[in-house]
Amino acid sequence: xxxxxxxxxxxxxxxxxxxxxxxxxxxxxxxxxxxxxxxxxxxxxxxxxxxxxxxxxxxxxxxxxxxxxxxxxxxxxxx
Numbered sequence: 440x441x442x443x444x445x446x447x448x449x450x451x452x453x454x455x456x457x458x459x460x461x462x463x464x465x466x467x468x469x470x471x472x473x474x475x476x477x478x479x480x481x482x483x484x485x486x487x488x489x490x491x492x493x494x495x496x497x498x499x500x501x502x503x504x505x506x507x508x509x510x511x512x513x514x515x516x517x518x
Contacts (some may be wrong), residue, residue: 440478448477 446456450473458464459474466474475482 445474445477449473 442457442460443453446453449456449470451470455464456474459466459470471485472482475485
């Protein structure tokens with residue numbers, strides 16, 4: 440399958456899919472599942488073998504205040 444076909448079936452822009460494929464972007468879980476479905480693959484196969492040590496630390500630790508602030512912004516946008 441071409442990148443264009445996978446992107447279309449996954450309901451995403453081909454540029455974004457290309458970045459994910461090249462390791463230049465990290466997909467959300469939803470996007471990962473959409474890509475797996477487009478490729479008739481098990482999403483678990485995409486993450487199998489990735490250990491905690493393989494995941495970079497966050498640049499900034501989130502505080503409870505950050506989370507509350509994020510929820511408040513989201514709630515305001517939904518109104």
